[in-house]
Amino acid sequence: MNRVPDPDRTAAGASPTTFDPLQGPLDPRTIISAYHVDLRYGNHYALRDVNLQVANGEFIFVVGPSGAGKSSLLRLLTMDEFPTEGRVIVGRFVSSRMKRSRIPLLRREIGVIFQDFRLLEDRDVFDNVAFAQMVVGVGSAEIKRNVTRVLNWVGLYHKRKQKVITLSGGEQQRVAIARAIVNSPKILLADEPTGNLDPEVSQEVIDLLFRINNAGTAVIMCTHDHIMVRQYGERVVKLEEGRITADVQRYRPQVSRKEKAVAEKAYRPHEEGAQRRQPESWERAVLDVDGGEEG
Amino acid sequence: MYGATQMRYLVREAFLGLARRRISGSVAVLIMGSALLMLALFSIITINLDAILQSLRGNVDAEAFLEEGLEEGQRQNLQQELLSLDGVDAVYFISPKQAIEEFRRDLGEDASLLDVLDENPLPASFRIRLAKDVIHDADRMEELLGVIGRFPGVDEVVSQVDLIRHLDHLGRVFVIVDLVVGLLVLISAIFVISNTVRLTVEERARSIDIMKQVGATNWFIRMPFLLSGALQGALAGALAMGLLMIAHRVLQNEVGGVYFFGPGQIVGFIVLSTLLGAVGSATALRRHLRI
Ligand SMILES: Nc1ncnc2c1ncn2[C@@H]1O[C@H](COP(=O)(O)OP(=O)(O)OP(=O)(O)O)[C@@H](O)[C@H]1O
Ligand SMILES: [Mg+2]
Numbered sequence: 324m325n326r327v328p329d330p331d332r333t334a335a336g337a338s339p340t341t342f343d344p345l346q347g348p349l350d351p352r353t354i355i356s357a358y359h360v361d362l363r364y365g366n367h368y369a370l371r372d373v374n375l376q377v378a379n380g381e382f383i384f385v386v387g388p389s390g391a392g393k394s395s396l397l398r399l400l401t402m403d404e405f406p407t408e409g410r411v412i413v414g415r416f417v418s419s420r421m422k423r424s425r426i427p428l429l430r431r432e433i434g435v436i437f438q439d440f441r442l443l444e445d446r447d448v449f450d451n452v453a454f455a456q457m458v459v460g461v462g463s464a465e466i467k468r469n470v471t472r473v474l475n476w477v478g479l480y481h482k483r484k485q486k487v488i489t490l491s492g493g494e495q496q497r498v499a500i501a502r503a504i505v506n507s508p509k510i511l512l513a514d515e516p517t518g519n520l521d522p523e524v525s526q527e528v529i530d531l532l533f534r535i536n537n538a539g540t541a542v543i544m545c546t547h548d549h550i551m552v553r554q555y556g557e558r559v560v561k562l563e564e565g566r567i568t569a570d571v572q573r574y575r576p577q578v579s580r581k582e583k584a585v586a587e588k589a590y591r592p593h594e595e596g597a598q599r600r601q602p603e604s605w606e607r608a609v610l611d612v613d614g615g616e617e618g
Numbered sequence: 619m620y621g622a623t624q625m626r627y628l629v630r631e632a633f634l635g636l637a638r639r640r641i642s643g644s645v646a647v648l649i650m651g652s653a654l655l656m657l658a659l660f661s662i663i664t665i666n667l668d669a670i671l672q673s674l675r676g677n678v679d680a681e682a683f684l685e686e687g688l689e690e691g692q693r694q695n696l697q698q699e700l701l702s703l704d705g706v707d708a709v710y711f712i713s714p715k716q717a718i719e720e721f722r723r724d725l726g727e728d729a730s731l732l733d734v735l736d737e738n739p740l741p742a743s744f745r746i747r748l749a750k751d752v753i754h755d756a757d758r759m760e761e762l763l764g765v766i767g768r769f770p771g772v773d774e775v776v777s778q779v780d781l782i783r784h785l786d787h788l789g790r791v792f793v794i795v796d797l798v799v800g801l802l803v804l805i806s807a808i809f810v811i812s813n814t815v816r817l818t819v820e821e822r823a824r825s826i827d828i829m830k831q832v833g834a835t836n837w838f839i840r841m842p843f844l845l846s847g848a849l850q851g852a853l854a855g856a857l858a859m860g861l862l863m864i865a866h867r868v869l870q871n872e873v874g875g876v877y878f879f880g881p882g883q884i885v886g887f888i889v890l891s892t893l894l895g896a897v898g899s900a901t902a903l904r905r906h907l908r909i
Pocket of ligand 1: 364367368369387388389390391392393394395396
């Protein structure tokens with residue numbers, strides 16, 4: 324919007340559909356974009372012609388049946404995988420121009436949590452969270468300060484000296500969340516973070532994610548949890564057989580802690596886009612989160 | 619970018635890693651230590667052999683026996699001519715009388731044996747001190763002695779050139795053995811360390827993936843493995859050197875005059891072992907930590 328027009332590119336930049344990926348996102352608030360991305364394993368397409376724009380501070384649910392490519396999409400964003408075709412841009416990192424040695428730099432700017440927590444099991448809670456700061460090169464006094472802050476924030480400071488395997492699933496996921504946010508990332512990716520947790524604990528985790536989102540971090544969460552999506556879904560991206568078959572948004576139907584923040588977020592990246600659906604189609608698109616089993 | 623906090627962390631990780639695999643780690647140190655001991659042992663033998671060679675070379679004066687009935691003037695001319703030869707440093711005249719005196723001294727208690735002789739059987743001779751570079755080249759020495767032998771007035775030249783030839787040969791064999799043993803030790807030491815590191819890396823594959831996910835660079839992940847490999851190498855080197863030192867001390871009391879490594883060589887040996895350990899773990903990481 325406030326971008327300085329580039330005389331050579333103005334024509335291409337004029338419409339989102341003919342957008343030139345090399346130019347970077349049109350809107351300065353866009354923090355993640357994917358352009359015509361294919362991801363192929365051998366002959367099998369895990370993702371096919373995926374186009375996605377994520378703005379700063381958005382909360383996105385990614386839904387779809389098993390094998391639809393949700394995790395693959397996240398792996399493209401952390402650059403564990405690179406597109407077979409097309410281009411992914413995350414912050415200042417462009418997949419097609421990414422040197423391997425820069426991948427760690429990207430990862431430090433993204434928090435990631437998984438269904439299976441992925442903690443370093445031979446270490447205690449404090450060291451797990453501290454590791455994320457250690458690799459960035461932070462000094463010990465500051466590490467202590469930051470880790471203490473985030474552990475307090477997820478409510479686990481009193482368990483900082485326990486080995487992570489002695490914690491419950493919910494507690495382990497909170498440690499993983501603390502580790503994911505300790506470097507204050509602009510992006511948090513969550514791959515079925517509640518998949519291994521019972522509903523009550525899931526609620527705690529999702530609340531934490533909303534609080535993180537309220538603080539300005541964009542959150543992309545893959546999930547199979549219909550109820551949660553129905554309850555909180557604000558923008559929902561649906562994947563089927565590697566394709567985005569729906570990318571819809573609405574204001575969250577229930578009043579929540581986040582409601583005000585949501586209302587204030589006037590910007591919607593797909594407002595002018597062709598894929599934008601009307602709110603009434605939201606239910607239809609999202610109700611059958613995992614494919615056609617409902618109709 | 620990395621400061622003292624990170625250095626401390628990496629060193630601590632290296633030690634923790636070793637502590638975690640105390641048994642396989644110790645076995646690796648022992649195996650590598652014995653390989654290094656072999657290398658050190660052969661080097662010591664070579665050093666001592668070399669010392670023997672040097673001291674033998676120090677007194678390899680050639681002796682040119684003179685024909686009988688040589689006149690004083692002829693003898694002095696001959697001495698001048700020999701002295702002017704390239705490769706001859708000094709020429710001393712030994713009269714028959716001096717020769718028998720020396721012989722008597724050499725015989726010591728058995729000198730009375732000579733009393734049965736009623737006349738001196740020993741001929742006069744020149745003792746010829748050869749230049750250093752001649753002594754170190756058996757071929758040149760033999761050639762020079764041949765030249766001396768053909769001078770009129772010289773009856774026969776004797777020297778220890780054959781002994782030197784043998785020792786030279788032996789010395790060369792040992793250098794080759796050293797090289798072969800050294801190479802085997804290099805390979806086996808690298809292999810042993812690389813093997814334990816490989817096992818650890820495989821065992822910790824999950825942790826390594828997590829570290830990469832969190833944004834650790836390859837070097838950050840590798841460093842503890844490299845450090846612990848280096849540490850194992852240093853321990854193995856110190857072990858080999860320690861054992862050899864004890865053996866040397868015992869032998870020194872029994873025989874004496876056995877050379878050992880100088881302080882510089884000891885340090886060099888342990889540095890080499892340390893590097894071997896690091897290289898061993900680096901090869902394992904290259905193959906098993908494709909990041
Ligand atoms: N490393 C790989 N090699 C080959 N095929 C793969 C690989 N990773 C994923 N796939 C395939 O890509 C497709 C998408 O997988 P992905 O893990 O992204 O699905 P998903 O939507 O996360 O599924 P789930 O909900 O079960 O986690 C699947 O068909 C899967 O078999
Ligand atoms: Mg998945």
